[in-house]
Amino acid sequence: QDYLAKIGHLESTQQSRHIALEKVAEEVKERTDGHVTFQIFPQGQLGGQREMNEGVQLGTIEGTVAPAAFLGGFNPLVSILDIPYLLPEDAEKAEALREGPFGQQLLDSFSDRGMVAIGLWPNGRKQFTSNKPIGDIADFAGQKFRVMDSAILIEQFNALGASAIALPFGELYTSLQTGVVDGEENPLDTILSMKFYEVQDHLLVSDHGAMEDVILFNPAWWNSLPAEYQEIITDSFREAVPELTAHKAAAVEAALEEIKASGTDVHIADADERAALRAEMFEPAVETYLAKTGDAGKALMDTYAAEMTELQ
Amino acid sequence: MKALALLRMIERTLLVALFLMMVLLYTGSVVTREIGGTFASNFAWIEEAVRMMNLFLVFLALGLALERGKHVGITNLRGKLPPAVQGAVLKLVDAVGLAFSLYVAWLSFGLVQFVGRMGQTSPTLGVPMYIVYLAPLLGFLLLGLRYGLSLFGVIDRHADAEGEAA
Amino acid sequence: MLLIAILLLAVALLFAGFEMLLVLGVPALAYKQGFWAQLPDAAVVQKIVGGVDHSTLLAIPFFIFAANLMGSGQIARQLLSVVTALVGHAKGGIGHVVVGGSMAFGSVSGSAPATVAAMGRMVYPEMRKAGYSEKFSLGLLVASAETALLIPPSITLIVYGWITGTSIAKLFAGGLAVGLVLGLALAVFVRIQAGRDGVATTPRMPWADRMRAIWAAKWALGMPIIILGGIYSGVITPTEAAAVSVVYAILVEMVVLRTLDWSGLARITEASAINTAIIFVLLAMGGLISFFVTLAQVPSSIIDLLHAVDAGWITFLIVVNICFFIAGMFVDPNSTVLVLVPPLYPVAMAFGIDPVHFGMIVTLNVCLGMITPPFGLDIFVASSTLNKPVNEIIRGVWPFVLLNLIVLLLITYIPQISLFVPRLIYG
């Protein structure tokens, strides 16, 4: 029997997530002798991320690779990934966290939310940009930053004394250009592909926010697959991680060069500066998270703490 | 007829209240941003709230729009048909419109239930997301009601189609 | 076979005068049941809501509201008396005001439907008064609004830039040039038509009278200052400007000029809600249709066909133009770009077409799609806000579709028009 999955995501075809997805599709097709086909729809062609998440629950589409920041409304527990400086900086340690008990507990929490989560994908780290200087942590006070729909991210900016402003992504370029907001946060390759650097003077490479993707499938479709195919799919996604990370790293490196060349002032935060940022933002964000998620959030946070002690 | 007048009044009141509230909220968010600081962060929900209100504005007005003959369509060719045929076409439009509206309302009802079961909430406000699909549910019911009333000759929705705009 | 039957059904519904929401919705449901029966039915509602649930669409209801307030009160009249005092003596007069005003308003609002709504309520009666024919007035209003997507800022260009990785600054520079060319073409048309319709001009006013007219309209002039000034100074986004302009219009009409009372406000609010609903229900049905176009991977099949016949770049650009022309007839502008650009762009690059140039071709096509009958969003906006039958607007629009096609051919085959300004600025 043959299985077809329509998989939607938000990134453009040149970005790492899409390229890795194409790879996974190829791999899955080959290892299932052509019995499982992934049809990839990039760039939100199948709708916005909220629509696609809902589509996965409903069975309109079979799968999506969704940034965790878009999933808080579906599963509040996943917002733990919005907490700044949650994941260790070291790529191997971060991957160990994803694949260990913490990652598993997080994935399992989707099961009573009408979705099957089969893995986490790293998709880079967020950086700050602004038209006002942001080299010093005190600079943030009073600046206006565009924020995604997330209570934790709002708290992150509050902790720095900045305003968190909700603006549609499509209006962000022009708003940065005219000065409706001073700055924003995004991974470097997004800053490049959305051309935000064209209208921003300063970039602070802080790596403060992990952009984690959750790989989601429709439960009915997933359960219709033979166990052997499920395993092949899960493995293919996991095995794509090193290549995904490498592609992302190269894209980020190239983006940084291009942004530097454009005349944007680039400051790369050193270990002390990162520690200072973390000291300001981490605890308030955790408190916001726990206030929203209660005991289940506390349990996940405990698993996280235990894992981190082990990884140190 | 009294019930219909009451319904109209409810619809109109809701639309006016919703629209004015949207305008005030959006203007208010500009003011809070100008005040700035972490104070402004408290109003990040406005964006989401206004977008939801707009959905209700759009769908709740569908029925009134039909009753007043405001929905757009290319009607000049129909006007060239003999009067008897024209009358039949108008009834057909009403019947198809009624069936379509009720079907979409029924599907909306299904979606409301489904999203309710999944427990999805809105990202910033945290309100249940099935609310969003109540808008088409109510809207297409109101639209279907008008198609039905027109089909059975209770209202004449083609009477003041050429009336003066606001 | 089934597909042809569904298309025939759509045509039949259209000509039988069914409401446009049924013309789009009923065949879409039939297509769903015929070709995608395995999809959950509730997906239909999800896509209907998805078609209108975008923050960037909010500018439309707000600007419709503001335009209705200005049009029923004094603000529009006062603004026009200033314009007449300044340029009423020029040949074409109010016609040029429509073109220039739409370019200015469209530039900042970034929304062609909002431009049609706002300009229409203000200038349509004045155009008729000056002696322009109904047909020409309606066509000009709808066509001038197209510049909204070209003259920066433009969300359409931002979406294109993101999909293709093209510099948005360069696209904006190109869009400015192409928008000006289109505006110029419209101005030439106005000039010719003014002679033909025997449009009246008012005598040139002395500056003292002009200043008096400006002073008399001081409150009304706050409106463009808030919208243009607010956006360019970075205080507000275009959508916020729309909301703020509603508040300003209410304050001026109710408190300062006392031309509006509470019951009047309620009446205008309600009418604006209905105008909004009429337009958005079409966008909602468009959301449904573009979902199926995406699923069916229509654009990729066209590309395959092009490869099969080994077409050259001239044929390719003709096919691109035809694709957008047809898509624009049924699908909303942003979905058109999202669905069509990804498969077409690599082919364009293989032919060595400049990304900025291709962006201009795409955007102008999207613009054209909004005014081509039978389904053109701007046509319906004009119909709804001016309370004119769709067929009357369509009658007026045809000459402008033709004019637009000529401009499109120029832009398509003379890349220098699109590339001159970006190269001047960015080398």
Ligand code: NA
């Ligand atoms: Na614009």
Ligand code: NA
């Ligand atoms: Na069209």
